Amino acid sequence: MNAPLKQHLIDPEICIRCNTCEESCPIDAITHDDNNYVVNADICNYCMDCISPCPTGAIDNWRVVAAPYSLEEQLSWSDLPAQQELESASDGGAVEALEDDIDALLEEARKGLGGKPVAPPSASKPSVNLYNRGKPAMATVTGNFRLTHADADSDVRHMILDFGDQPFPVLEGQSIGVVPPGTDAEGKPHQVRLYSIASSRDGEKPNANNLALTVKREIGGVCSNYLCDLSRGAKVQVTGPFGATFLLPNDPAANICMICTGTGSAPFRGFTERRRRAMPNAPGRLTLFFGARRPEELPYFGPLQKVPEKLLGKHFCYSRVPGEARVYVQDRIRSEAAEVIALLNEEQTHIYICGLKGMESGVEEAFSDVCRAASMDWSELKASMRASGRYHVETY
Numbered sequence: 001m002n003a004p005l006k007q008h009l010i011d012p013e014i015c016i017r018c019n020t021c022e023e024s025c026p027i028d029a030i031t032h033d034d035n036n037y038v039v040n041a042d043i044c045n046y047c048m049d050c051i052s053p054c055p056t057g058a059i060d061n062w063r064v065v066a067a068p069y070s071l072e073e074q075l076s077w078s079d080l081p082a083q084q085e086l087e088s089a090s091d092g093g094a095v096e097a098l099e100d101d102i103d104a105l106l107e108e109a110r111k112g113l114g115g116k117p118v119a120p121p122s123a124s125k126p127s128v129n130l131y132n133r134g135k136p137a138m139a140t141v142t143g144n145f146r147l148t149h150a151d152a153d154s155d156v157r158h159m160i161l162d163f164g165d166q167p168f169p170v171l172e173g174q175s176i177g178v179v180p181p182g183t184d185a186e187g188k189p190h191q192v193r194l195y196s197i198a199s200s201r202d203g204e205k206p207n208a209n210n211l212a213l214t215v216k217r218e219i220g221g222v223c224s225n226y227l228c229d230l231s232r233g234a235k236v237q238v239t240g241p242f243g244a245t246f247l248l249p250n251d252p253a254a255n256i257c258m259i260c261t262g263t264g265s266a267p268f269r270g271f272t273e274r275r276r277r278a279m280p281n282a283p284g285r286l287t288l289f290f291g292a293r294r295p296e297e298l299p300y301f302g303p304l305q306k307v308p309e310k311l312l313g314k315h316f317c318y319s320r321v322p323g324e325a326r327v328y329v330q331d332r333i334r335s336e337a338a339e340v341i342a343l344l345n346e347e348q349t350h351i352y353i354c355g356l357k358g359m360e361s362g363v364e365e366a367f368s369d370v371c372r373a374a375s376m377d378w379s380e381l382k383a384s385m386r387a388s389g390r391y392h393v394e395t396y
Helices: 020-024 071-075 092-111 222-228 262-278 301-305 329-335 337-344 359-373 378-387
Strands: 005-009 030-032 037-039 061-065 137-146 156-162 175-179 193-196 210-216 235-242 255-261 286-292 312-318 349-355 391-395
Touching (some): 020 030, 037 071, 137 210, 156 222, 175 222, 193 222, 193 262, 210 222, 210 262, 255 262, 255 329, 255 337, 255 359, 262 286, 262 349, 262 391, 286 329, 312 329, 329 337, 337 359, 349 359
Parallel strands (some): 286 312, 349 391
Antiparallel strands (some): 005 061, 030 037, 137 156, 175 235
């Protein structure tokens, strides 16, 4: 009888198909199709290089198996199988030693993350993976509006996609995939691109079967240029929804501290709109740290000015205003240390970070500095918050 082994698996319910794991794997043990990202047990050597970069923790899943699940089996999953009931093996000691070695490697890999991410306990259960590339949902563009000033260097769009009679249930904080038409230079279909949902779960307007996206036109960007150039009435193939941890608590007492740059504001627009509609008098506070080069480059700058401070406390951070000092989100976190510490001292506080991957280290350092000055240990607090579903990072 073959000895059991500990197999590395990816949770398809949590995975947002960002391709980070496949890019970070040094031995090409991770692959994907139109449905799932999967790990080849014949190649994986437990190096753990893919663990820390994963924004959702989907990569951090393991099963002890008598025989490894095949790639075909993994590609067909919509959720992970339960742990198998295994007969004891004669070399069980060797298996336990292997498990101990892997667990030690995992613990080391998780240190930088502060633990495995989980959803807020009060969050609604999300629907995930309802549509894939082989069977996408078809949406109609009903709105495409420029958000940034005409003089801004960046062209950021607010897009509304309507699903008509086709069900497409989403929650704030989830993402969808967009399938750009055509093929790449090698003749292969373009990869699906992910975009965070920028609207409330009940639609851009209440009780509408639509959703909004925040899309920045990138030079040479296949999907961003495709979307930004679409006119009303155009049809778009959509996959998903994806994501099961970066979700809004339903607890009205929850304080939501949101930190973002650029289009990372998308999920926080959804958070704010949901709180405004469903819990306008909630005791929990919403606080936003929003970074951009200039006010003209800040998505939703005009509409944000109309959101009352009672609902949303706003800290804008500009790094390229002529004649003014550069201010980044981490700088504002430090300058607002008293407010930040007050939030961190409340067990109802949730922290969400969304934006370019480079911002994460600066924000982490700012939290460390603020906590150190208040005689608090940020690494311990972060791990505790993450384990209780109160600390979330989604960078790209």
